[in-house]
Amino acid sequence: MRPPFAHHRPATVEEACRILTDEPRAAVLAGGTDLMVHLAQPWRGKRPPAVVNPKRIPGLARIDVTERAIRLGALATLTALVEHPVIRAEYPVLPFTARYMGSPAIRNLATVGGNLCNASPAADLPPVLLVLDAEVGIVGLRGERRLPLTDFFRGPGQNALGLGELLTWVEFPRRSGWAIRYERLDVRRAMDIAIAGVALALRLDAGRVHEARVALGAVAPTPLRVPVVEAGLLEAGLSDAAIARAAELAMSVARPISDVRASAEYRRDMVGALIRRGLARIAGGAMMAA
Amino acid sequence: MSDRYALDLAVNGRRVRREVPGSRTLLEFLREDLRLTGTNLSCDTGDCGACTVLVDGRPYTACIMLALDVDGQEVTTIEGLAARWHVRSGAPPPELHPVQQGFLEEGGAQCGFCTAGMIVAAAGLLEANPNPTDAEIRAGLEGNLCRCTGYAKIVKAVEVAAARMRAVTGAPT
Numbered sequence: 292m293r294p295p296f297a298h299h300r301p302a303t304v305e306e307a308c309r310i311l312t313d314e315p316r317a318a319v320l321a322g323g324t325d326l327m328v329h330l331a332q333p334w335r336g337k338r339p340p341a342v343v344n345p346k347r348i349p350g351l352a353r354i355d356v357t358e359r360a361i362r363l364g365a366l367a368t369l370t371a372l373v374e375h376p377v378i379r380a381e382y383p384v385l386p387f388t389a390r391y392m393g394s395p396a397i398r399n400l401a402t403v404g405g406n407l408c409n410a411s412p413a414a415d416l417p418p419v420l421l422v423l424d425a426e427v428g429i430v431g432l433r434g435e436r437r438l439p440l441t442d443f444f445r446g447p448g449q450n451a452l453g454l455g456e457l458l459t460w461v462e463f464p465r466r467s468g469w470a471i472r473y474e475r476l477d478v479r480r481a482m483d484i485a486i487a488g489v490a491l492a493l494r495l496d497a498g499r500v501h502e503a504r505v506a507l508g509a510v511a512p513t514p515l516r517v518p519v520v521e522a523g524l525l526e527a528g529l530s531d532a533a534i535a536r537a538a539e540l541a542m543s544v545a546r547p548i549s550d551v552r553a554s555a556e557y558r559r560d561m562v563g564a565l566i567r568r569g570l571a572r573i574a575g576g577a578m579m580a581a
Numbered sequence: 582m583s584d585r586y587a588l589d590l591a592v593n594g595r596r597v598r599r600e601v602p603g604s605r606t607l608l609e610f611l612r613e614d615l616r617l618t619g620t621n622l623s624c625d626t627g628d629c630g631a632c633t634v635l636v637d638g639r640p641y642t643a644c645i646m647l648a649l650d651v652d653g654q655e656v657t658t659i660e661g662l663a664a665r666w667h668v669r670s671g672a673p674p675p676e677l678h679p680v681q682q683g684f685l686e687e688g689g690a691q692c693g694f695c696t697a698g699m700i701v702a703a704a705g706l707l708e709a710n711p712n713p714t715d716a717e718i719r720a721g722l723e724g725n726l727c728r729c730t731g732y733a734k735i736v737k738a739v740e741v742a743a744a745r746m747r748a749v750t751g752a753p754t
Contacts, residue, residue: 297584298603298649320647327606327645328626346650370639394724396633396640396702481723482628 293330297341303348304457308432310343312455317341319457321366321405324397351459352402354378362462365404373398384471384490388419391473394481404458407443410450410513411484417444417514418490419473422504423463431456444513469494469502470573474565478552485509486553489541489565493524493573500524505537510545510562517544520566529574537570538563588652592617593661594668601648607641608632610648611658619659619697630725633698633705634658635665640705642724659697662704669708672749679742680704689738691729699725703739711743711752 299317301307311317318339320326329337345351345366352366356377363372369389372378378385392415393401406416407427417440425440432455440461443451452458471492477483488508494501503521508514520540527533547558585600592615601610611617611634620643623631627645634643635657657665662678675682680703683689690696699722706713706721713721718739719732727735747754 293604293606295602295604298586298647300586300603300649323645323647323650324627327647330604331625331645344647344650390720393627394630395706395721396630396642396724397627399636399639399641400627400646481720 293327294333294338296330296339299341299343300347301343301345304345304351304430304459305432307343307345307348307457308430308455311457312432314341314343315454317343319408320344321346321402321408322368322400323405324393324401325405325409345457351404356465358465360462360464362460363403364460365402365407365458367403369393369398369401369403369406370395372403381465381467382423382471384419384473385416388415388473388475391415391475391477391480391485397482403461407440407461408450408452408458410444410446410448412447412512412514413484413488413509414514415473415475415485415488415508418488418506418508419471420461420463421506421514421516422471422490422492424504425461425463427458428460428462429456430459435459441516446512466494468496472569472573474569475508476561476565484552487547487558487561487565489562489569491566491569491573493529495529495573498528500528505541505566507541507545507562510547510558512546515544517541519544524570529570534567534570534574538566541566586649588648590651590653591655593657594664603647603649605648606644607634607646607648607651607656608643611643611656617658617660620701621694621697623694628724628726629695629698630702630722631695631698633702633725635701635705638705638708640702640724657701659701662701666704666746670746670749678704679745680707680739683738683740683742683745684735687734687738687741689730689735691727695725695727695729699727699735703735703742707739707743707746711747711750712754713739713743715740 299310320342351364353364355362372389373386473490475488476486490506492504503524505520506516542563545562547555549555584603588601589598621631623629625644627642632644666678667674680700702725718736
């Protein structure tokens with residue numbers, strides 16, 4: 292049983308922003324897969340007196356595909372990611388990653404925006420969206436602003452949203468010719484979270500790495516782009532020695548903690564292992580299955 | 582808080598109109614307001630699947646949803662599953678849904694606490710995929726925890742039900 296809380300159901304983004312401005316302690320309720328748990332377990336400390344439920348605002352669950360970009364509405368569910376035909380065909384890494392998250396019933400509820408705003412260091416979508424060069428759209432009473440996703444995560448549970456602001460979308464450019472993978476270590480595939488995660492996106496041509504994006508999950512206070520690893524790959528390619536060096540660099544920039552799931556030392560070792568595994572698979576031509 | 586909102590939805594084929602508090606969960610609404618107690622409250626955190634219901638034919642964990650979020654939608658609980666199969670398949674009205682019958686025959690239930698959610702999740706899976714592989718059945722039920730059976734008999738029960746349902750609907754095997 293949850294203690295009662297006030298439930299606001301704004302009809303527009305502007306109304307949501309006004310409520311969030313007037314009630315700074317209110318929490319946005321998207322899929323609720325995390326917030327409803329916190330509301331049931333007030334002893335965990337996150338106990339908002341009110342929720343702002345944006346699900347009656349039209350359009351926030353849309354997935355828009357244009358020639359140049361794919362824009363995921365903040366309320367697009369993980370199931371929608373799994374089922375979207377263009378995403379399945381062009382970015383199979385996203386359905387692959389979403390299927391790691393929760394269970395079918397949880398994926399029917401959980402939203403892309405909720406996964407980002409929740410800002411869990413161990414979240415699965417952020418590393419993948421980081422290597423896709425994603426940007427987010429944020430609306431407040433003074434209008435909309437765009438922010439690179441790299442600037443969105445500020446700490447465990449902390450994001451860049453200011454007073455009265457709502458995340459409305461995340462967008463990434465539509466590209467071809469990239470090899471993209473997500474590698475995750477966990478105890479159990481379903482209903483579990485990552486011990487460590489690695490997302491990789493490489494633009495390859497004739498055995499050379501022309502562009503590289505690497506991001507780590509669950510080994511720092513935030514999901515982490517790691518430019519030093521990316522620069523190494525541009526220089527040295529995907530030889531065995533280059534892959535070993537990339538793993539060492541990733542281990543050196545990771546800042547893991549010890550918790551109930553794993554020790555910091557183990558996480559550091561495993562982020563290296565995941566980098567080696569993912570790069571070896573890309574070098575071997577393994578694309579992510581749809 | 583005493584704020585109440587109008588809720589208008591279909592539950593097990595019947596239109597239901599009620600006023601509910603904004604913080605009422607779908608599970609509380611089903612169990613306490615409608616007295617449909619077949620759906621179980623277990624973990625209350627969405628982790629175990631015992632509270633699984635279908636919303637517009639897809640599985641959801643009712644314990645972590647607000648009743649107001651299913652306004653205008655169609656909810657099916659374990660109590661309405663047999664009738665749903667009758668409506669969808671045109672088969673004569675059965676006492677039990679084929680998945681319930683399969684669990685009964687194959688010993689898919691022991692203590693029974695997970696069973697309603699497990700059966701509803703399996704029925705939802707078979708609506709989306711009438712001919713699942715063993716791996717697809719296990720993936721479809723990955724959010725439903727059973728601490729008794731070890732799952733083998735559950736998977737078998739779903740396979741048996743799926744074959745019988747395909748025989749009725751003519752879905753390809």
